[in-house]
Amino acid sequence: MTDTDTTRIAIIGGGLTGLITAALLERDWATENKQKLGITIFEKSRGVGRMATRYRKPQTDSAEEWQWAMGVQSFSAKSDDFKHFIAPFIDANTLVPWQSRIAHIQSGHAEILADSSIDTPKHPCYISSPKMTSWGRAIAERLTHTEIQFKTRIAPLTDSAVNQQGKTPRTELYDEAGNSVGMFDWVICTAPNVQAAELFADTSFAAKDKISAPTMQACYTLMLGWQDKAHLPARLQDKTRQWSVLSIADGILDKIFIEHDKPEHGHLLPSVTIHADNAWSEAHVDEAQDVVRASLIKAVQDVLGWDAETAPTHIDMHRWRYAATTDNPLTPVPLMDVQKRWLVTGDWCGAGSIEACYQMAQASVTRVIQPS
Numbered sequence: 001m002t003d004t005d006t007t008r009i010a011i012i013g014g015g016l017t018g019l020i021t022a023a024l025l026e027r028d029w030a031t032e033n034k035q036k037l038g039i040t041i042f043e044k045s046r047g048v049g050r051m052a053t054r055y056r057k058p059q060t061d062s063a064e065e066w067q068w069a070m071g072v073q074s075f076s077a078k079s080d081d082f083k084h085f086i087a088p089f090i091d092a093n094t095l096v097p098w099q100s101r102i103a104h105i106q107s108g109h110a111e112i113l114a115d116s117s118i119d120t121p122k123h124p125c126y127i128s129s130p131k132m133t134s135w136g137r138a139i140a141e142r143l144t145h146t147e148i149q150f151k152t153r154i155a156p157l158t159d160s161a162v163n164q165q166g167k168t169p170r171t172e173l174y175d176e177a178g179n180s181v182g183m184f185d186w187v188i189c190t191a192p193n194v195q196a197a198e199l200f201a202d203t204s205f206a207a208k209d210k211i212s213a214p215t216m217q218a219c220y221t222l223m224l225g226w227q228d229k230a231h232l233p234a235r236l237q238d239k240t241r242q243w244s245v246l247s248i249a250d251g252i253l254d255k256i257f258i259e260h261d262k263p264e265h266g267h268l269l270p271s272v273t274i275h276a277d278n279a280w281s282e283a284h285v286d287e288a289q290d291v292v293r294a295s296l297i298k299a300v301q302d303v304l305g306w307d308a309e310t311a312p313t314h315i316d317m318h319r320w321r322y323a324a325t326t327d328n329p330l331t332p333v334p335l336m337d338v339q340k341r342w343l344v345t346g347d348w349c350g351a352g353s354i355e356a357c358y359q360m361a362q363a364s365v366t367r368v369i370q371p372s
């Protein structure tokens with residue numbers, strides 16, 4: 001690949017926005033451009049997908065395991081474009097429809113659980129199978145003009161890294177050790193907005209002020225495991241429980257998910273994921289983690305009603321520092337500096353959902369393919 005006949009695009013972040021951006025660029029590039037395409041995704045962690053992830057805990061003495069989708073649980077597909085994009089992954093069984101059964105209670109009223117009515121989602125919902133990371137990996141595997149550099153944290157950009165001497169500007173990116181990772185015709189940043197703000201803080205990026213506009217809230221995730229179904233508390237027993245998702249209003253918890261109820265998850269040891277309320281999580285984000293954990297466990301015990309015999313055998317907690325956006329979607333998207341050919345985007349520019357990742361990717365690809 002030479003620099004003269006190839007348009008080189010850097011994508012910062014290998015979450016779903018970054019991966020879908022690469023996939024749509026590869027899909028739409030050839031019809032609009034004569035130049036070759038070379039994409040590099042820079043991801044600071046060791047894997048793709050970030051918030052679309054799972055945590056597993058194998059048993060030491062058997063092949064059985066607990067598994068929790070600790071970030072996104074499932075996602076909906078509303079637009080025809082997005083449905084079209086996910087169709088091949090549904091055909092390949094990487095995405096599986098999930099018709100969850102949702103019960104609703106007010107905090108402190110778990111006694112009405114057995115009588116509460118059951119809803120189902122308004123739009124088709126999907127989970128990634130066999131685990132939440134599978135879809136991100138499947139998107140990555142289908143990319144043919146993209147390399148992914150893991151464990152590479154891009155350092156904050158500077159205006160002086162933009163070379164304006166050719167027909168179009170090119171930006172040199174560096175990793176955090178100060179090593180150059182290449183020159184690029186376009187830079188698309190898909191990091192969460194607080195991290196994106198840090199990356200562009202010392203630049204004259206045209207839309208810099210808007211990066212910090214959406215307010216992000218945290219989310220604590222609690223992951224519970226039981227040794228077998230016989231030891232589940234009565235409210236989680238299959239014979240008494242109608243719901244697979246329990247939504248709890250006005251308390252510190254938001255939702256409880258039964259992982260072993262999901263399609264193709266029946267082999268799991270009993271695994272239950274709990275997302276705390278976003279506002280509560282944000283208010284307690286810097287509190288001592290053992291205090292937060294104790295509060296959450298107490299709240300979940302109040303709902304599920306376990307005793308010494310039916311208490312979970314395994315408990316883990318994760319803190320998502322930037323989990324949900326509380327503001328209206330930004331317009332226009334992506335945030336863009338046309339002169340430098342820098343784009344800043346991510347689910348936080350939209351509704352903070354997987355479908356928003358797709359919408360943001362689509363908007364970025366349109367701007368790169370037709371910049372003016």
Ligand SMILES: Cc1cc2nc3c(=O)[nH]c(=O)nc-3n(C[C@H](O)[C@H](O)[C@H](O)COP(=O)(O)OP(=O)(O)OC[C@H]3O[C@@H](n4cnc5c(N)ncnc54)[C@H](O)[C@@H]3O)c2cc1C
Binds near residue numbers: 052219355
């Ligand atoms: C608890 C929770 C529950 C959720 N529930 C739902 C749901 O039910 N339905 C739904 O649709 N969505 C849900 N979501 C939201 C969904 O997970 C996100 O919308 C989506 O995963 C965001 O993807 P992204 O690529 O925009 O961001 P991210 O997944 O955050 O990816 C950004 C990537 O950038 C990388 N990065 C950052 N800075 C750098 C740097 N300097 N150099 C290199 N790499 C960098 C990060 O490591 C990360 O991998 C939930 C999220 C959470 C946390």
